[in-house]
Amino acid sequence: MSESPVDPAAAHAAVLSRIAAAARAAGRAPADVTLVAVSKQQPWGKIAPVLAAGQRVFGENRVQEAQSRWDEPAHRDAAGPGLRLRLIGPLQTNKAKDAVAFFDAIETLDRERLARAIAGAVQARGASPELFIQVNTGEEAQKAGVAPAAADAFIADCRRIFGLAPVGLMCIPPADEPPGPHFALLAKIAARNGLAGLSMGMSGDFETAIRFGATHVRVGSAVFGAR
Numbered sequence: 677m678s679e680s681p682v683d684p685a686a687a688h689a690a691v692l693s694r695i696a697a698a699a700r701a702a703g704r705a706p707a708d709v710t711l712v713a714v715s716k717q718q719p720w721g722k723i724a725p726v727l728a729a730g731q732r733v734f735g736e737n738r739v740q741e742a743q744s745r746w747d748e749p750a751h752r753d754a755a756g757p758g759l760r761l762r763l764i765g766p767l768q769t770n771k772a773k774d775a776v777a778f779f780d781a782i783e784t785l786d787r788e789r790l791a792r793a794i795a796g797a798v799q800a801r802g803a804s805p806e807l808f809i810q811v812n813t814g815e816e817a818q819k820a821g822v823a824p825a826a827a828d829a830f831i832a833d834c835r836r837i838f839g840l841a842p843v844g845l846m847c848i849p850p851a852d853e854p855p856g857p858h859f860a861l862l863a864k865i866a867a868r869n870g871l872a873g874l875s876m877g878m879s880g881d882f883e884t885a886i887r888f889g890a891t892h893v894r895v896g897s898a899v900f901g902a903r
């Protein structure tokens with residue numbers, strides 16, 4: 677997919693227009709789909725042109741890596757006050773406090789211990805990042821996320837026991853299966869639990885995800901090139 681060097685600004689523009697086209701084709705407004713540009717493992721030289729093109733929402737999968745990239749004063753200056761950082765990778769309980777303080781959104785809430793840790797950090801801070809619950813739609817042993825059959829109860833527990841207010845669901849479908857049924861399942865679980873946010877779709881399948889209702893697409897290599 678990425679044999680040739682990528683011009684990140686041009687690739688970013690192309691992804692935005694594909695998002696808009698996919699949204700319109702689904703009878704949706706392009707503005708209802710947020711591009712989360714996944715900047716993990718990318719050099720600043722590729723991120724800077726995408727920032728210059730106006731992108732302000734970025735996805736990162738590790739707390740420390742994200743902090744060292746985005747806390748750099750020159751990088752903060754380049755991004756300005758509109759920067760929105762979303763954690764899309766697994767979160768260890770002992771990093772919950774740092775993640776709550778650093779990120780605008782945590783998309784990978786997926787277990788009770790983590791819910792408890794996030795709730796404690798949110799209470800101490802008096803503010804919560806946007807929370808999405810990760811669902812392991814393919815029930816893959818190596819993947820994080822709550823099992824689909826346990827999702828309703830976990831969402832209810834997050835609300836009732838931990839006082840959290842999740843706003844959406846996130847999934848990463850199995851690499852070797854058509855993603856559509858996974859996106860449909862995530863949308864169904866979200867709808868019956870009153871959750872409006874759907875983070876689904878990556879470089880290879882974001883147009884399909886938009887057809888199934890994605891509100892956030894997490895796109896890395898199609899914007900920045902191979903990692």
Ligand SMILES: *Cc1c(COP(=O)(O)O)cnc(C)c1O
Pocket residue numbers: 714716737764765848878879880894895896897898
């Ligand atoms: C890395 C990553 C992405 C981006 O993947 P691409 O295929 O490069 O678009 C999306 N979501 C998650 C959870 C990731 O870890």
